[in-house]
Amino acid sequence: MKKLIFLICLIFYQLTIYSQVNKRLSVEEVINSAEKVVSLYLRCNEFRIFSEKIEELLHLESLYLRDCSISQIPSDITRLSKLKLLNLEGNTFTSIPSECKRLHQLSVLNVRGNKLEKLPDFLAKIPNLREIDLSGNPDLDFSSASKVLIQIKNLDFLYLSNNKLKTIPDSLINLDKLEELHLKNNPNMDLKQVFDLLSEIKTLKILALSDNKLVTIPENLNSLKNLQGLMLDNNPTIVIPKLVSVIASCPSIKVVLLRDSNLKFFPNDLKGFSSLKILELSNNSFSEKEKERIQNQLPNTKVIF
Template identity: 25%
Template sequence: MVSRWELGNVYGSGMEKCKCLYIDYKGTARKFEQKRKEADLTQEMMDIFETLPNLGKKQLYNLEVLNVCNYPNERICLKILPDSIGNLENLRILNLSYNDLETLPKSIGNLKNLEELNLSENNNFSELPDSIGNLGNLHTLSLKHTYLKSFPESLGNSENLMSLSVSWYRRYDSSDYQCCDVFNGSMKHWSCPTMEFNSDMKSVSLDLSGKNLKQIPLGVYMLSEQGRWLNYGCNSSSNRYVYIIPALKELDVSNNQLTKIPHLLKKLNQLEKLYIHNNPDLNHLPDFLWEMRSLKELKIDGKLVKYLPNNAQVSLNDKNFENVALDLALTKNNRGKMSDDQLSNKTGPYTVYLKK
């Protein structure tokens, strides 16, 4: 660990082998004021401490973990991440929490090996660059207590993204519905219908069938029930639980161009029905679906039957199909009698019920 005040003195000297760097901002403002009394330090000099020195590729080539720490009420903290952050090609973990960042440089997309990015408690953080979608190895993104206004839909390209944590910093008691704005912004990006939210909505259903979607809009993952208590008087009986964002109970993304079911779907912990039939390039059902406690009903194409768990019960929507097709589905085992294409053509969509 090195203090931000001392960083300039040690940077570049023997750091070529450094794999973990912890930069501590604690006491930087106090140290600056002490030195200001001894020398003629200007505001421009103070501004230097609100960013980092040039992160040269040669000096920090082996760096895997960068943690820039700050503490509450510190007057000097990280406000601008330099473009040179993109030089740290081997970086796996980047923790920038508890600072005062508003955005990230486009060069963040160069960090192809980045797995974890923590931007929580940056109260003025409002925008992620489109280049965030280049982080193919990113699996954890934390944006708790930020002021995020929208998601770049390029983030949906991050195939390994498993954890997306978002909550909003409520400024002057005015932004309860920030989450709803982000949701509707994501819907507009894909030319999908937006939604009118009100404080009494506890759950919703979403029909996104036939929208030519190549991925599930990121805003959908925000539909996980969140709420807070409002106190309308001195008597506790007058308190009321207001829903800021409702829970998604039913999602129809059939008749689209989806190629995968992303792990982020697991965030929808109250989802009961999922319709994913007639996505021609969707050829696999992930195991995490069976871990979703609320999920009770699926609608899938015949080629996906082989991925069903043992507790699944299957029925045909269309009773005119051949009995042999139904038998194949109920056994959940093709046994080589038909190719996946044949099974898909002869059976179409199955309703799957999951025992809980």
């Protein structure tokens, strides 16, 4: 239920777990008040200054070093003993920096859009690690990586989007705390294999399959007994009558996202969607008349256009 509430909040407010203060400070101002800084988002040209002053930011909890074409991080980063979130998105790392193994409070690691080839074993020894974003690393050996992932005891959020996946490793069934899985933009996936495997992960609550050129959703979706949220954005080829039928067999699903899918009409019979609490249909092509009809057929569902 907590994850469902979080998903609903995300839809309306686009919340993030680690929000940032809107006021922009210079690095010099940050250093001068280092004891008060808990979140830091660096521009690329500020990276050198940060590297020289890192030891003064001992209360830092969130650090963003995005899109700077860096392949290594300062060794002194290990002195950030309170760091909980490290975002290295959009750089040129081929492996996760070894310095991370001494960040014992780290719970969120984002290495999306790098050039990862392997995952280091030490990730399993970071006791609080619970969220990893590996999206956009198509050269990563996922068969080998999965052997590391299943050793991360508290992993509950996993992002594998945009990785040219065709299947997902069978060993992932051992992720017995996984609650949210993102598989966006992997259009060649064998969905039956994926759902057969995911049905063994009893804790899974949110599944993202956006940007996958979907036509249908396999009927074995109903094997995911605890699934509450399904993200299907930007799938303009999806057959809605079939989707309605499949959702009807999945009473646990309460939120469906179908944004940006060039939809113009829905089938006459929408009873299969009647158990939904939220149906997100933003950025489609429904007429005002069709919107009214859809809402009237789903009086107990919050339909967002």
